[in-house]
Amino acid sequence: MTAITIEGVTKNFGPVHVLKGIDLAIEPGEFVVLIGPSGCGKSTLLRMIAGLDDLTAGNIYIGGRRVNDLAPKDRDIAMVFQSYALYPHMTVKDNMSFSLKLKRTPSEAIGRAVGNAANLLGLNALIGRKPRELSGGQRQRVAMGRAIVRKPKAFLFDEPLSNLDARLREQMRFEIRKLHRDLGATSVYVTHDQIEAMTMADRIVAMNGGIVQQVGSPLDLYDNPANLFVAGFIGAPAMNVLAADCAQSGAGTELRIGASKLVTVDRTLDVARVSLGIRPERVRLASADDGVPAEVVLVEPTGLATVAHVTVGGQLLNLFTTERPRITAGETVYIRVAPEDVRLFDPETGARI
Amino acid sequence: MFGSKTRRRLLSIAHYVAIAAYVVAALFPLFWLLKVSVTPNSLLYSEGVRLWPSSITWDHYNSVIHHTDFPLFFVNSTIVSGVTAALTTLFAAGAGYAFSRFVFRGKVWLVGLMLVTQMFPLVMVIAPIFKLFAPLGLTNSLTGLIVIYTAYNIPFAAFLMQSFFDGIPRELEEAAMIDGATRLGAVRQIVLPLTLPGIAATLGFTFTAAWSELLFALMLNSKQEATTFPVGLLTFVSKFSVDFGQMMAAGVLALLPVCVFFFLIQRHLVTGLTAGAVKG
Ligand SMILES: Nc1ncnc2c1ncn2[C@@H]1O[C@H](COP(=O)(O)OP(=O)(O)O)[C@@H](O)[C@H]1O
Numbered sequence: 001m002t003a004i005t006i007e008g009v010t011k012n013f014g015p016v017h018v019l020k021g022i023d024l025a026i027e028p029g030e031f032v033v034l035i036g037p038s039g040c041g042k043s044t045l046l047r048m049i050a051g052l053d054d055l056t057a058g059n060i061y062i063g064g065r066r067v068n069d070l071a072p073k074d075r076d077i078a079m080v081f082q083s084y085a086l087y088p089h090m091t092v093k094d095n096m097s098f099s100l101k102l103k104r105t106p107s108e109a110i111g112r113a114v115g116n117a118a119n120l121l122g123l124n125a126l127i128g129r130k131p132r133e134l135s136g137g138q139r140q141r142v143a144m145g146r147a148i149v150r151k152p153k154a155f156l157f158d159e160p161l162s163n164l165d166a167r168l169r170e171q172m173r174f175e176i177r178k179l180h181r182d183l184g185a186t187s188v189y190v191t192h193d194q195i196e197a198m199t200m201a202d203r204i205v206a207m208n209g210g211i212v213q214q215v216g217s218p219l220d221l222y223d224n225p226a227n228l229f230v231a232g233f234i235g236a237p238a239m240n241v242l243a244a245d246c247a248q249s250g251a252g253t254e255l256r257i258g259a260s261k262l263v264t265v266d267r268t269l270d271v272a273r274v275s276l277g278i279r280p281e282r283v284r285l286a287s288a289d290d291g292v293p294a295e296v297v298l299v300e301p302t303g304l305a306t307v308a309h310v311t312v313g314g315q316l317l318n319l320f321t322t323e324r325p326r327i328t329a330g331e332t333v334y335i336r337v338a339p340e341d342v343r344l345f346d347p348e349t350g351a352r353i
Numbered sequence: 354m355f356g357s358k359t360r361r362r363l364l365s366i367a368h369y370v371a372i373a374a375y376v377v378a379a380l381f382p383l384f385w386l387l388k389v390s391v392t393p394n395s396l397l398y399s400e401g402v403r404l405w406p407s408s409i410t411w412d413h414y415n416s417v418i419h420h421t422d423f424p425l426f427f428v429n430s431t432i433v434s435g436v437t438a439a440l441t442t443l444f445a446a447g448a449g450y451a452f453s454r455f456v457f458r459g460k461v462w463l464v465g466l467m468l469v470t471q472m473f474p475l476v477m478v479i480a481p482i483f484k485l486f487a488p489l490g491l492t493n494s495l496t497g498l499i500v501i502y503t504a505y506n507i508p509f510a511a512f513l514m515q516s517f518f519d520g521i522p523r524e525l526e527e528a529a530m531i532d533g534a535t536r537l538g539a540v541r542q543i544v545l546p547l548t549l550p551g552i553a554a555t556l557g558f559t560f561t562a563a564w565s566e567l568l569f570a571l572m573l574n575s576k577q578e579a580t581t582f583p584v585g586l587l588t589f590v591s592k593f594s595v596d597f598g599q600m601m602a603a604g605v606l607a608l609l610p611v612c613v614f615f616f617l618i619q620r621h622l623v624t625g626l627t628a629g630a631v632k633g
């Protein structure tokens with residue numbers, strides 16, 4: 001049995017169609033990340049799972065039970081908000097025990113649960129403070145603590161790390177994953193940050209314009225994006241997308257960027273132009289006799305790797321290498337692309353071909 | 354030519370001077386009230402304009418308390434203002450919460466209608482109100498005053514409360530509802546404690562409004578036992594003279610409950626008024 005099933009869910013706010021038919025099945029214990037640009041309806045979907053917004057159409061099941069008309073309090077889920085939504089007039093301890101008190105849990109049991117959560121999250125020293133006396137990172141932990149003391153059926157996270165600085169975000173990413181491993185609870189995590197999605201998810205659900213674009217494991221989406229949206233959204237630096245002309249060449253098709261023959265793929269294409277996608281790390285430096293010429297525009301060394309921005313046939317392209325090539329802006333280099341690394345998309349619809 | 358530090362200091366001095374000037378100007382009439390209330394009648398006109406009389410007396414207070422109906426007016430006013438403040442705040446909190454949190458049909462019209470009630474002068478509605486109240490037995494009664502004051506204060510109080518509710522993030526209630534509370538429970542345990550400043554401000558505002566209202570109190574009630582304090586003050590003005598001493602003494606006494614009331618709520622009020630101000 002699935003933990004959460006979303007079936008043909010749509011949502012309109014008046015004339016605005018925010019979600020246009022979402023289907024999704026989340027397995028017990030799975031960590032699913034919803035990713036998409038701001039305004040694509042991620043929070044709306046999460047809020048409907050929580051019961052904070054009504055559905056326009058469709059069904060949501062939690063643990064096999066249809067919950068469309070169930071109040072949030074009866075769904076047995078916990079949610080961590082982007083703003084943390086800690087109760088400002090209560091101490092950390094009271095914030096964390098609020099839900100248990102409402103359930104009339106005996107006070108020793110509450111004490112134990114809060115103590116465990118505080119231990120797990122390193123909140124012991126802060127237990128008597130009010131939220132306004134905490135730093136952003138500490139508030140975030142309290143919000144997590146409030147969620148885990150309940151032992152809910154599922155955790156919902158709405159961009160919980162977006163208010164933290166980069167280093168803290170990295171650390172919390174790790175801790176949330178670790179918590180998930182220890183508690184094993186089904187989690188739905190919303191973010192617009194593809195690094196969070198890639199590093200945390202068992203499965204990623206990429207959304208855009210109120211529609212699910214692709215569902216799959218992080219590397220699935222990275223290696224085999226279903227369309228140009230996913231290709232552009234997942235991975236940093238992003239996948240290069242070039243406008244290429246197709247020319248039949250024996251059993252294959254030659255793909256040209258301007259005057260340069262970049263690569264020949266092993267299949268026939270009955271179109272004149274395609275969008276050619278290639279990951280920056282799959283673009284290799286080559287010698288004059290087995291590569292095509294490229295003009296270097298900019299070189300960005302990060303220490304770990306070097307990103308070079310080059311133009312081929314007038315189109316900009318990124319090249320990512322962990323070697324430290326001695327190239328400088330203005331110079332001409334030669335690049336090579338392997339046919340198996342190339343992903344082709346319909347330039348009109350953006351769909352994979 | 355000034356360093357920025359000197360300039361900042363000068364600016365802050367100017368600030369204080371301006372505030373002090375305002376406070377003096379605002380409090381001066383109150384001081385005069387106090388001064389006249391303790392000035393013996395014999396000195397009132399004979400000493401010219403002085404900041405403080407050469408001798409003082411408590412006679413005026415004594416006669417106001419023991420020889421007039423003021424204690425009764427006082428009780429009447431306290432009842433009317435207290436009940437009005439409580440009822441208005443209760444209804445205004447409910448309405449303000451609904452305006453802040455729910456989308457419902459006719460909301461715009463309702464808000465518009467409430468604004469309209471605040472637009473024309475009270476004098477215009479006195480005659481129809483009197484016509485309505487007389488057969489209901491609401492003239493010459495404190496209940497009548499409470500009804501009209503409550504009705505008249507609710508619109509503004511509701512908007513005031515709405516601005517306080519708007520200042521409390523919705524997500525707090527949502528978090529509480531996910532944590533297992535009903536909406537009402539979330540309001541009681543999360544929203545209510547956070548909106549205490551707003552409630553204090555609304556109580557204070559309505560209490561003072563009702564305490565100092567003259568027009569309805571004068572027109573609807575003529576019997577002594579339903580007279581409120583502002584109407585009572587007028588009894589010191591007779592055809593031939595004004596008993597300033599007693600009038601001022603009564604005025605000072607009338608300030609007391611308002612002072613006590615504001616003292617009780619002031620801790621909440623300061624944050625309350627600024628919170629409201631920021632939200633506009
Ligand atoms: N209560 C609401 N009323 C009207 N429109 C809304 C409401 N909530 C969200 N929207 C709209 O729905 C769209 C999706 O919002 P949201 O789910 O918050 O996006 P995301 O979380 O993916 O950034 C946005 O265009 C937003 O303006």
Ligand SMILES: [Mg+2]
Binds near residue numbers: 042043044159
């Ligand atoms: Mg969002």
